[in-house]
Amino acid sequence: MNPDHYLYLSALLFSIGAAGVLLRRSAIVIFMCVELMLNAANLAFVTFARVHGQLDGQVVAFFTMVVAACEVVIGLAIIMAIYRVRRSADVDDAHLLAK
Amino acid sequence: MTGEQVAFWVLGAIAVAGALGVVAARKAVYSALFLATTMISLAVLYVAQGALFLGVVQVVVYTGAVMMLFLFVLMLIGVDSAESLTETIRGQRPAAIAAGLAFGVLVIAGIGAAATAGSAAKPAPTLAGPAAEIAAHGNVEGLAVLIFNRYLWAFEVTSALLITAALGAMVLAHRERLTARKTQRELAIERFGPGGHPTPLPNPGVFARSNGVDVAALLPDGSPAVLSVSATLTPRRGERDAT
Numbered sequence: 227m228n229p230d231h232y233l234y235l236s237a238l239l240f241s242i243g244a245a246g247v248l249l250r251r252s253a254i255v256i257f258m259c260v261e262l263m264l265n266a267a268n269l270a271f272v273t274f275a276r277v278h279g280q281l282d283g284q285v286v287a288f289f290t291m292v293v294a295a296c297e298v299v300i301g302l303a304i305i306m307a308i309y310r311v312r313r314s315a316d317v318d319d320a321h322l323l324a325k
Numbered sequence: 326m327t328g329e330q331v332a333f334w335v336l337g338a339i340a341v342a343g344a345l346g347v348v349a350a351r352k353a354v355y356s357a358l359f360l361a362t363t364m365i366s367l368a369v370l371y372v373a374q375g376a377l378f379l380g381v382v383q384v385v386v387y388t389g390a391v392m393m394l395f396l397f398v399l400m401l402i403g404v405d406s407a408e409s410l411t412e413t414i415r416g417q418r419p420a421a422i423a424a425g426l427a428f429g430v431l432v433i434a435g436i437g438a439a440a441t442a443g444s445a446a447k448p449a450p451t452l453a454g455p456a457a458e459i460a461a462h463g464n465v466e467g468l469a470v471l472i473f474n475r476y477l478w479a480f481e482v483t484s485a486l487l488i489t490a491a492l493g494a495m496v497l498a499h500r501e502r503l504t505a506r507k508t509q510r511e512l513a514i515e516r517f518g519p520g521g522h523p524t525p526l527p528n529p530g531v532f533a534r535s536n537g538v539d540v541a542a543l544l545p546d547g548s549p550a551v552l553s554v555s556a557t558l559t560p561r562r563g564e565r566d567a568t
Contacts, residue, residue, distance in 0.1 A: 227329045230440040232374065235337045237432040239344050239363070245425025246348035249418060254353050254399060258360050261391065262344055265367055268383075272376045281467045284376050285476055288468070291379075291386055292483050296490035298391050302398045303497035310500070315402050318413045 232273040239266035253305045253315045257298070264294045332373050336366040357395050364388045377464045527553040 239262060246259030268287040275283025309315050339362060346359030364387045372380035472480050507515075516523050527550050530542040541549035 227327060227333065229374075230436065231333060231337075232370070233436045233440070234433055235333075235340065235370075237436055238341055238429060241425055241429030241432060242341070242344040242348060244428055245421060248421030248424060249348060252353055254395065254402070255347070255356050258347055258356055258395065261387075262347060262360060262363065265364060265387070268379075269367055269370065272371050272374050272379060275376070276374050281464075281471050284379055284464075284468060285471050287376075287379055288382065288472070289476075289479060289483060291382060293486065295386055295391060296486050298394055299490045299494045300497070302394055303494040306398060306401065307497050309402050 229273050229277050233270060236266045236270040236273065239263075239269070251316050251318055253308070253317050253320075254302075256317065257301055257305070261294065261298070264290060329373050332369065336369050339363075340366040340370075353399050354396070357392060357399060360395075361388050361392045364392070375464060378468050522552070529553045529555075 243259045243262035243266060246262065247256050250256050250259065268290055271283045271287040271290065273283075275281060275287075305315055308320055312319050343359045343363035343366070347356045347363070350356045350359055364383060368380045368383035368388070371377075371383055515521055527542050529538045530540040530549075530553065539554060541551065542553040544550050
């Protein structure tokens with residue numbers, strides 16, 4: 227099977243995730259869309275590893291997963307900290323510098 | 326059609342539908358479940374491409390740990406908090422959709438151009454040199470050889486990153502107790518003072534028709550006992566009438 231199809235799927239998922247980051251207001255959903263983009267990038271890495279017949283791409287995808295896990299932990303903790311102060315997880319409400 | 330093609334078209338469709346669901350779902354919990362769907366189908370696609378280890382890690386780390394964390398925070402923040410529909414920036418929604426579409430077209434067209442230019446001339450890749458030697462051991466062993474030899478330094482730095490993330494989460498989620506904890510003596514004085522309630526609170530109602538913690542018990546005169554329903558249930562759906 228032509229591995230290009232996986233790249234198209236990856237690009238499609240990445241674009242949907244990017245559009246979601248722009249569209250949604252809830253910080254948690256924005257975060258989920260970021261995760262979607264990371265997953266799409268991982269799919270591209272795995273596909274390129276297969277195209278080139280080497281495992282290095284898979285190692286990079288593995289490291290991406292580790293970094294994404296750290297990012298989720300810290301990001302959700304920040305969202306919770308903001309929620310405690312502002313009583314809202316809406317990104318439009320977090321405008322402390324504007325006032 | 327080979328088995329991989331069938332898997333790709335079925336799971337690819339499911340993954341895209343899940344991704345659209347993440348963006349379009351009204352409630353954040355639905356978004357989380359759609360995202361889990363997409364991640365599981367991606368895991369199967371990894372396995373289909375020969376990345377067995379990554380497929381398993383995807384299920385364990387992403388659909389297991391990360392999505393659990395998402396749902397955990399969702400429950401803490403409040404599942405019911407609706408997203409505000411007022412537009413802070415005028416025309417942001419159509420602009421965002423247009424930007425997403427344009428970006429997608431750009432990337433897919435780029436891949437298409439590269440694919441038509443490159444793949445026709447290039448022969449199918451064959452394993453050569455050390456890669457073939459590594460791959461002969463199988464996916465997991467091959468990855469282990471790479472991670473613990475060539476990428477050992479990155480792997481060690483990763484552990485430092487994980488520890489830092491754990492510490493950061495503890496610092497960010499930590500909350501100082503602002504007032505001193507009440508002693509038993511103070512609690513007893515409060516309970517027996519005016520406005521206190523010295524006995525345990527009454528149980529919620531147990532009736533033939535309805536038997537739930539959100540139904541108030543009846544007092545001897547037939548009126549509902551307000552104290553028998555937990556205060557946290559009241560704002561959610563109100564007390565149901567027992568009579």
